[in-house]
Amino acid sequence: MLPLEVRSILEEMRAERIRGASWLAVRGAEAYITLAEILKGGELENALREMKVEVPTVNRTMASLYNLSRFIPITGDAETVRARAEEFIRLAGEAKREIGNIGSELIDENEVVITHSFSSAILEVLRMAKKKGKSFRVILTESAPGYEGLALAGELESLGVPFEVITDAQIGISAKNATLALVGADNITRDGAVLNKAGTYPLALACHDNDIPFYVAAESFKLHPKLRANEVEIVERPYTRQGFRIRNRLFDVTPWRYIRGIITEFGILVPPKEI
Template sequence: MLPQEVRSILEEMRSERIKGASWLAMKGAEAYIALADILEGEELENALKEMKTEVPAINRTIASLYNLSRFIPVTGNPEVVRAKAEEFLRLAEEAKSEIGNIGSELIDENEVVITHSFSSAVLEIFRVAKKKGKHFKVILTESAPDYEGIALAGKLEELGVPFEVITDAQLGLFAEKATLALVGADNITSDGAVINKAGTYPLALACHDNGIPFYAAAESFKLHPKLTSGDVEIVERPYARQGYRVRNFLFDVTPWRYVRGVITELGILVPPKEI
């Protein structure tokens, strides 16, 4: 049985709707640190075995949770657990920073970037590009039904980056007005597909038809070492409007052939070969 302090963190992770896979992975690392502060010896070992099931189960579509659970060893030594969790947090921050540096070089002067949903990695690219003095505009979807795009709009406003919010249904209409597409990813499968907020696949198709380069930004801990695109379990969340059930799968699958590259801290990887 996991301590209540740890279960509270896991429950917070389950209930989160906006912040995405990077935040979940880092919050998960904090749960391991909390565990190391409470338990040791055999009790810690048993709890860590339980965490190997509990953490990925928060959302089985998200590769970062699976990789986090593999990164932390099963041991009775709380100092080892704490050190590994802190190492994960440090590497995650370094990865996002490097993605910002690499991805910002894709943004040319007066670029029009279209994006979907909220990605901390994509936001970092925008932040660094702005810091480098580049002038660009962002077209972003509202990203219903959780409206992650509205959260991104608030961040862009803080950065002073000009933006335009569109409804999800207008992805095709506005893709032809863009010069570059950047999205985040919750999972990059072993065969190079991008798993991201539902609506990403239609955006990739629209970009393909209009000759717009489409990139995903993802820390390397979002690359799944085993799952292929056909094996990914896509989570559906209950949703209703005006008394009618509305199908609400959280993610969709964008095949590698529509993806120009995956921006990671290791460089821009070309799927599927370099994944």
């Protein structure tokens, strides 16, 4: 049985509605640190076996949680668990900074970037481009029903980056006004498909029809080592409006053929051969 302090963190992760796979993975690593502070020896080993099952089930679509659960060894040595979890957090931070540096080079002067949902990796790309003195603006969807796009709008406002928020239904007509598409990812499968907030696939199609380069930004821990696109479980969340139950699949699948490249800390990968 996991300690109450650890279960509380896992429940917090399950309840999160705005922040995505990167935040969840780091918060999950913090749960391992908390576990190592409470247990040791055989009790710690048993708890780690339970965590290996519990952590990925927070959101089965997200590769980051699957990879985190396998990054931490099953051991009774609390210091080893703490060190590995802290290493994961450090590597995640370094990866995001490098993605920001690499991705910002794709943004030319007077670029019009279109994006969907809230991605901390994309935010870092935009932040770095602004820091480099580049002039650009962003078109972003409100990303209903969670409205993650509005959280991104708040971040861009604080950075001084000009932006325009559109309804999700305007993805098609707005893509033609962009010059570059950048989105995050929750899972990149072995066959090069990208799972991200539902609505990403329609954006990719609109960009394809309008010859807009479509890039994905994701830390390497979002690459799933085993699953192909048709094997990933798409998480749904209950949603009702005005008394009607509305189907609410949180993610969709964008095939590799619509993706120009995947920006990682190791460089820009071309799917699926470089995945």
